[in-house]
Amino acid sequence: MKEQILERLCNAIVECDVEQAAKVAQEALDASIPAIEAIQNGAAKGLDIIGSKFNSGEAYLPELILAGDAMKAVFDVLSKALKEENADSSAQLGKVVIGTVSGDLHDIGKNIVAALLAVNGFEVYDLGINVEPKTFVQKAEEIGATIIAASTLLTTSMPYQQDIVQYLIDSGLRGKYYYVVGGGPVTADWTIKIKADGHGYTATDAVEVCKRLVRSGQTPGTFEPVILEYYQG
């Protein structure tokens, strides 16, 4: 019975079925399956499957996004139980506010990063494109984020990535959020120059960088940035 529910939960995620995912999550609760187990042995397995299918070119961006939505629905149903089990922090890696900065409409890369983060257990708030620096910070404050992630593909929008750090510093919030930057023209040098906390070359790297940051337990803005970049010199 329990195995069956967990399997159906996994399948609902793989099939990107938001309603079914919420429904089976409720069944799991009703069957007294611990929320943390429903996530780890059910839903998260589905996300793993979708994630690796995407990386191998068998699943595509829509599936990635919808699987993330289905996972969100599962969390919504299980959130109360998770809190009661005191398992909130171990089940989820943290909240990420992500967006493409001002003047920039490129969003495919950012959407992949957002979806892969969600599929890997982060709760993601996507602000979309053309987002002003202070909006990132305001949203982070509002939802209690752990990470702020800013994407840009335009050299002329890179200054806005720097503005975000400056806004964090000027408003006394730098120590509160890990700040991660990425997108085509963003390099290791730029990341170091603007004193961000992390940078990844691809979406997979972005996930790894965010994981390393939250697991480091260090105060944002006080350490060498975590950078995964391998454009050959």
Place this chain on the structure above:
Amino acid sequence: MSLRTEKILRSLDRAYNGPICSVKDWDTKVIPQTIRAILKKYGLEKTCDLENPINCDDDLADQFFRAGWELALELGMLNVETERIIKITEEELIDTLKHKPKEIILGSGSDQVILKARKPEDPTPPLLAASLGIVVSEELYVPIVEGIVKYKKLVDVLHGPSLATVYGRKIRSGTPYETLMGGYEAELRCEALWRAGRPGMAHTGIAGAVTEYGHLGGAAAIGGPGNVTMALCPVELKTNFAVFHRIMMAINNNMRIRAGGFSYIGGYAGPPEGAALANIAVDLLIATILDSDYTSSYVYDIQLLGNCGRKALWANSIAIQAVSRNTNLIRNKIVNETGGPCTDMFMYEAAIGLMNHCVSGASKTTQPRSAGGKLTDYLTPMEAWWCGEVFKSCAGMTRKQANEIAKKVLPKYEERLSNPPKGKSVLECFDLKEMRPSPEYQKLYLDIRKELIDLGMPLDKVYEEF
């Protein structure tokens, strides 16, 4: 009111009163589901042939065209701001194809060129615009452009690099710095063309205009019927007001319209077959909805961050052939290299990508996109020259010949596509005073050129015949 204005206003009106659909539903449901259904209906699932990356099957190309036609009529394009769908009727599409010119004149005086519709294996050489909007330092802008356009046989139209700064100030997207940059870039472009002795060469707008501001700031200075405005649409089958602003600027300044929309393998359109289908549909839709004189749409691979791998080569070949064989639409097709200047990687990617576009029936390309176009000053005139040499020389080759060459060259670079070499920046591998590549770059060029000639690429043709 001109016919063009009437058509554009009709589309804009539809952006306000067409059927409602959210961007999220469009991207994650409407697009993938419709594409999947149409691929199935036309028996096109899993037709991508990785062993033969350049399609040689006319029937398959025609079947893709029929399916793309249906997709275009079924979907239309979503306008992002109003979240409404701009639909077209079959009569409008037929009317569009009937009245599109088969050739258009770009540029003026002795720098004038004719851009023509081409068929697969067409012996007419296609045109080359250079360079893509790769960012370069302000002080290098004029010499780099002067170098790029130096050889008349190789480069026909100026797309131009983008400026890193304006009078030493950092340019921020969407600010008055960008507006000022628009006028300034126009000035520098004209200066460079004048220095190169090609003052009448066609421009395709302000390369550094990332928003309407830069465009409004400079487009009028390089307007008129020999010049082109560029309007690029969001992925997949979407449009927005930034695109419409650019089209209106073209109307105001009596310019040609080049509009494009890209299709992604691995993105909303799904597999290579889905991306090819979306690419065919977007060419048809843009020609109708945005009344483009020519389109600029191509397939890109989301995993490889480029389009020189097998999947993207195949998808581009089938999409280009489908539209070339069945319409007279003039199309610009871009190759997205990942290797940077002074690398064998760049040269192989450009050669195979451009050979494919040329034999499949593209009319024009915009090149180079060295190092993915991402790194400041990773652009030299040499890449543009190489692209012109390859793209034009391949005119008249058969698809079969091209496919055989592609199969031999792909193994030389495909494993490096996910980890490409960024190469060298302009000052490290090109002498802008003498306008020649460094000895290292020249040797690389001669070696690879010989290697490709030995494999059957007719690279001497551009110098001998045209």
